[in-house]
Amino acid sequence: MKTLLEAIRPTTFIEAQKLRDHLGIDLTIASETFQHTGSFKFRAAYNLALNVPNDEILTASSGNFGQALAYACKLLGKKCTVVMPETSAKVKIDAVLSYGATVDLVDTKVIGRNERVAQLAESMPNAYFASAYDDKYVVEGNSTLGEELAEKDFDVVIVPVGGGGLISGIISGTKCVGCCTDVIGAEPLLGNDAARSLRAGKIITNKTEPETIADGARTISLGNLNWPIIKECVSGIIEVSEENIKQAVRLYFELANLKSEPTGALSLGAILEHSSVFPGKKVCVVVSGGNVDADVYRNIIENQD
Numbered sequence: 001m002k003t004l005l006e007a008i009r010p011t012t013f014i015e016a017q018k019l020r021d022h023l024g025i026d027l028t029i030a031s032e033t034f035q036h037t038g039s040f041k042f043r044a045a046y047n048l049a050l051n052v053p054n055d056e057i058l059t060a061s062s063g064n065f066g067q068a069l070a071y072a073c074k075l076l077g078k079k080c081t082v083v084m085p086e087t088s089a090k091v092k093i094d095a096v097l098s099y100g101a102t103v104d105l106v107d108t109k110v111i112g113r114n115e116r117v118a119q120l121a122e123s124m125p126n127a128y129f130a131s132a133y134d135d136k137y138v139v140e141g142n143s144t145l146g147e148e149l150a151e152k153d154f155d156v157v158i159v160p161v162g163g164g165g166l167i168s169g170i171i172s173g174t175k176c177v178g179c180c181t182d183v184i185g186a187e188p189l190l191g192n193d194a195a196r197s198l199r200a201g202k203i204i205t206n207k208t209e210p211e212t213i214a215d216g217a218r219t220i221s222l223g224n225l226n227w228p229i230i231k232e233c234v235s236g237i238i239e240v241s242e243e244n245i246k247q248a249v250r251l252y253f254e255l256a257n258l259k260s261e262p263t264g265a266l267s268l269g270a271i272l273e274h275s276s277v278f279p280g281k282k283v284c285v286v287v288s289g290g291n292v293d294a295d296v297y298r299n300i301i302e303n304q305d
Helices: 017-023 041-051 064-076 090-098 113-122 136-150 165-176 193-200 227-233 242-256 266-273 294-301
Strands: 012-014 026-031 056-060 079-085 102-106 127-130 156-160 182-188 236-240 282-287
Touching (some): 017 026, 017 242, 026 136, 041 064, 041 136, 041 165, 056 064, 064 079, 064 090, 079 090, 079 113, 090 102, 102 113, 113 127, 136 165, 136 282, 156 165, 156 266, 165 182, 182 193, 193 236, 236 266, 242 266, 242 294, 266 282
Parallel strands (some): 056 079, 182 236
Antiparallel strands (some): 012 026
């Protein structure tokens, strides 16, 4: 049985000169697309599956955490059930199934993912409910990425935000080694609950799951565990339009030879929203994952609505 640090792959740092020249920024990409299961979520999922005593784990996920947890459970000999929206990327649903987990698809307009989890939990009393972002093991797992980023001495790190598990983990990892890097969040304008929460000084929820192309950020609200960390330590949250999310995906493809899913492109999309803020600074953009349906990706690259 491997420890967390033995199981994860180090993040891939990319200095794409064409992209740097295009933006006029000292930019480095921290890509988790080459992490196990194609996203940062494996860090959190493996840490959780390794540390909880339960032999069965239940979660709700739009895809990346679900497949990461399914794979982690497969490695550790545990059972896994994932509640997923019917609108989840097919590539993510197929991946969860391929790792041997059970998938429960729901229409989120009829019933929320967490409501469905509560229903299933009644028949699975010995299962551990794993939040994709609001869990101490998730934050601890993601902090390993923060520790890697801290070694590079960036002025600014921009991080995609959904439920807040990644950004709170990165903050925890950078702060624990005394790093003073500014951490900025990037979230879809269509699901800007984190930005609204930061402005209000309290958690603000979305009324329904946001219909953004960034499916990994279709969360109702930030996690309660993550909120104090974000409130105290995040330098700001930039709201990214759907067009700039897509443009960021295209720029990664054209100028960095990198496939990013829309959620993973949020951090670069944030720069497109406020490019004048970053020149003169050593900036890192985190690409959280690369799992995207072929049809969706093709339409973005070909600039088709």
